[in-house]
Amino acid sequence: MKIKNLVFRVFLLLFLLLSSTCGFAQPKIVRVLICKSNASLRLSSQGPVTIKAGNKILKREQRLEKIVLKRKGDSIKLGRGRYKTLDFISKGFPISVNNKAYRGNIKISVLHKQLFAVNYVDIEGYLKSVVPSEMPSSWPMEALKAQAVVARTYALYRRAGPNKEYDLCSGTNSQMYKGVCSERSSSNMAVYLTEKMCLYDNRKLVPTYFHSTCGGQTINADSVWRRALDSIEGVDCKFCKDSPHYKWKRSIGRRKLGKILSKKGYKIGKIKKIKIGKDKLYRIFIEDKYGKSQVLDANKFRILVGTEVVRSSNFRVKVGWFRVKFKGNGWGHCVGLCQWGARGMALKGHSYKQILQHYYPNLVMRRLF
């Protein structure tokens, strides 16, 4: 009996050691910067919360009544104490920061003379807010499932090392994350039905970019960002024609455009001509009336001029007497999953696996390692 017990214990120890070194059986936590403040943050919870400073437990509350944390120089003031960091550990109830509730735990620290609130949240809980914040929860289930896989892969790819304070922001720079209030039953189901599924290039996670509408063709990732990311290639898309952003027309004053570019360091006089490179590199050649010229990446140009004016990297342009006129297709950087295309494919009966295969033909879906 004793030997059996010993053997069992050795096996258990081996299992625990293996699971901790291989990473399975561990929840995948992402760290999301949810807000910053110069002066103070308000926290509360309807459930039990433990407050820690480093390894020291300061308080165990059955219910966290609204507390206000204030910044004093490089430290956080709570009651009479001053702390470098404070951890708010939940037992399953959401914690509210400035009246927005979040799953998981919250870490408060002072960085660059500001209070930073970082949400430590399990990846699946994080996605329950991201999926309906990035795609309408009323869209077909297969499109929502494709979005869940793409958002999961992107977030886990972005996990930074321990030297960084957080992995992701909560806005469009990373993925939209609005907390518990944004969760919807259909998108929760999409997250659940694709649990732990990610897209890989061999055994590596990939930054699976996505965008609203490609307007007929998605773009190679390395054409947009000039970095080696050949696993995300442009593909034809016949499925996003219902999008209100499929085609667009915009214009901007000729003088105004010149001023914007000069302000951003692209010295250029009165614009005479704008040409678009014929290769698939999406470059813009701008020439002024004195013969000076500038070359810009279309995506950079789009962001400099304003994404409300130049809505995608896929456009044609004409320099008129007073105004520069753009006609284009799609909205966004047009790399990776076309969300309106995913909706169109789902409405035609395609599964989320087929959708992902279409937009990421070089990637393979499998469960998290």
Ligand SMILES: [Zn+2]
């Ligand atoms: Zn499309």
